[in-house]
Each structure stands twice: as C-alpha cells, then as structure tokens.
Amino acid sequence: MSSSNSRSDAIYASLRRAILEQALRPGVKLPEDTIGDSFSVSRTSARNALLRLASDGLVDIRPNRGAAVAMPSLAEAEDIFSLRRCLEREVIERLCRKMSKDGIDAMLSHVREEERALKASSPRSIRLAGEFHILLAELTGSEELTNFVTRIVSRSSLILARFGRPHSAECGIREHQQLVEALREQDQALAIEIMDSHLHAVEDRANNDPDQEPDVSAILSRYLISDQP
C-alpha cells in the first residue's frame, strides 16, 4: 500500500510530522523547490511527497498554484469529527471484545510517554495525543481500520492546529488514562462514553476559539499609529 520511494518517503514523513506537530500551520505555502532545497533533493521528490500528503488530505494542491498546508473549514471539521466518532466507536467495540494484556501495556506505556513529552513541553506531545488513538486502532489488528483512523486522526490534528487553542494536548491525557482503565475492565459502555466525551471535548476546543480571519488589516488595526497605548 504505502509506496516507498526512499527519498520522497523521508520528505513525506518529515513534512507530515511537521504538520502534525503544528510547526507548519494550516495555510503555509509549500513550494516544490523550497522543499527540495530544504531536503537537498530535486523538485521531483518533493513533488511526490506533496502528492501523497495531498491524498492524505493534509495539504491542498491547486493546479498551477502549488501546495499549501490544508485549511479545513468548520463544516469539514464537523464532518470529520462525526465520522471519527463512528470509527473510534468501532475500535472500542472491537477492543472490548478481545483485549490482550500486551495491548493494555502498550497503551499504558504510550500514555506515560505522552506525560513525559508534556512535562518537557515538547512539540511531540501534540502528535502523541493523536497517535494514542492510532495505537488503539492498531491493537484491533485490523489494518484497514488502522488506515482509516490514521487518516481521520491526522485530519483532526489539522483542525486543532487551525482552530484549537495552543497547548490543547494536555487536557486529553487524563481522559486517555480513563479510557485505558475502562478497556482493561472491558467495560464497553463506559469506554464508549469516555471516548465520545473525549472527542466532543476535543471538538469543542476546536470550535471554541476559531482563529481570527487571516485579515491583515484587522490585525494591523491594533498597531495604528494614532492611539498607541
């Protein structure tokens, strides 16, 4: 499935990480030769990486106008989270049907890593929060489900980058812990409830603080010369 052309692979992975860690914010332009130069490769490899990111929905490519980090709208955000709830409910159901000891350990270990990253206020913590959900999908053993969850979690991360508050990752860790606990007890109803409220919380964080329209004049109005505080 994942076509591995060694160079564009590396670029793809790096760009993807940069986007998910919010180093590259939505809307940032990604010209082919700029990226090629950054990674010391030709435009060709950069282009292939961008094409793959576009098929992931992480970047927008408009013909003859180049690529940019995707800027999901609020409507898309709602759409994505709605589908995400559906998929993650499926994940929970499958996990409750058959949860291994090793799976629990993997989840606990991941949550611990999340805590470490958060304490170090590392940009990794943002990405790890999403990868917790991907880990859950992987533990179902379904490659397809993992695939889809990966895609939709990535898009969700992009939405948080676009609309969410800064440092929005921290609030989630406690809920992740509760979720692991419910899964350990194979309490499906509780697990689904936690997951649903967790996702709603994430979504609310997104809807709550839509970033100012990137209207330069609005921003500059606070910097007018006339009435400087």
Next chain:
Amino acid sequence: MSSSNSRSDAIYASLRRAILEQALRPGVKLPEDTIGDSFSVSRTSARNALLRLASDGLVDIRPNRGAAVAMPSLAEAEDIFSLRRCLEREVIERLCRKMSKDGIDAMLSHVREEERALKASSPRSIRLAGEFHILLAELTGSEELTNFVTRIVSRSSLILARFGRPHSAECGIREHQQLVEALREQDQALAIEIMDSHLHAVEDRANNDPDQEPDVSAILSRYLISDQP
C-alpha cells in the same frame, strides 16, 4: 483534496475504471512506460497516476519492481468487508434520519441504469454495482464518509475481481431495490438488515470461488506431454 494534474488525472481515471470493470485483473503488471505509451504521455504522468492508485489501495508498488494491480489476500478481504459493514451501517443510519425525495429518485435512477447495463451485459454493470453504494454515501452529504466509502468499495470490487465468480454483479440489483424501498420507508432496522445480508452475500461470493493460484506449474500440469487426451 484531489490534486488535479490534468494528464495524470485522465490516466488515473482510466486505469481506475479499467480495474473496477475487471479489464485489468489483479496481479497484472503496470510498467510505467507501457502505460505512458498507451496514453501517449511520458512516464512521469503515468507514474503519478500509479502513485495515486497505490494510495487508493488499487495497485501495489514495490520499490524498484514496479506497479501491479493489487491482489488482496483472503485475510484482507475479511478485514475490508468487516469495516465496510461498519461504514455502510453508518450511511444507512444517517440516511434514515434524513432522506430526501431527490435522494430516492437518484437511487431509483441508478438502479435502473444498473439494470440497463446488466441487460446489455456491459462491463459497466460491475462498476455500477459498487457505485450504488457510493451514491448512498454521497446522499448523506458527508464528504468524508463518501471518501471512505469510495475507498472501501473500490477495494471490495478488487476482491470480487480476485476471488469472485464472473458476472457476480447481477445478483445484487434486486437487493439494491429492496434497500431503496426500506430507505423510502425510513425503516432503519430493515434497511440495515438488508444491507448486512447484501454485504454478506457479496462477501460469500468472494470467499466461495477463490481463483486458482496463479501458479504456472499448476496450470501447465494439465498440459503434460505424457497422457494427452
């Protein structure tokens, strides 16, 4: 989302259709310059089209070994249909919650087209059978859900091409009609039941007749010189 480079777009669409209509069977090799020559474009455009098909899971690309129409295993088949049931259940639930008159008409019109294609024994009928399910997803109004359903239905078609009986499309039309009827009545329980049994029927058709392993020696064993009939 869908990056439109006019040339690779055309190739992508053509190859996709050819695969879904089973003109290109699983396992068929797709060398870049062969495809480029067929469409009178360079390898570059052919390559981009193949990359996109790979990200759809319709072709496998192995590094330095080229592309070929994907050959899903039986395990993958089970995985895919299991997730497909989950997604299509979501589609039904959403449609039952809010079903428009125009939507019903669109479905009926599609089913009629399926019948026409089947009577003409056109290769389109195979593809149309899958596109009925995509239409259902589109009628939910959710772009993401449509996206995912499109992907998984495509993979399912590939599985039928690999394992299913020839002309396996015909049996489904009656079930499609019943499904439209249930949706018209907004009878969610019935609609889900029909959908589930429909998908199980499709899946059974797949599991029933696994095509002979493409093992040349096995085939040639019937052509041995010793006891020629």
Next chain:
DNA sequence: CAACATAAAATTGCATTCAATTATTGACGA
C-alpha cells in the same frame, strides 16, 4: 492618487535524460 494595463519574476506541468536496481538469460563446473 487610484485603477488598469503591461512586463518581469516565480512557480508549476511535463518530458527527457542518466544512474541505480532488479530480473533474465546463458555459460560453466561439479
């Protein structure tokens, strides 16, 4: 000074080219 037309620069679309990897064929020795 603003609006518009025009020219220059930047950027992508695509084809072509060379290098690197893999598959195939044939030869050689046991």
Next chain:
DNA sequence: TCGTCAATAATTGAATGCAATTTTATGTTG
C-alpha cells in the same frame, strides 16, 4: 543433469530543462 555465477536486458529512481501558467512588480493614464 543440476545448481551457481556472471553478463545483459528491462525497469524504476531521481535530476534537469523547457514550456506554460500564475503571481508580483512596474509604469502609464485618467
């Protein structure tokens, strides 16, 4: 006769160059 190894052919990986399109900058005019 069988297996191993080397040479050749086929195919992909990646870079570069040219044409086309878009964006930005510039100059002109009302």
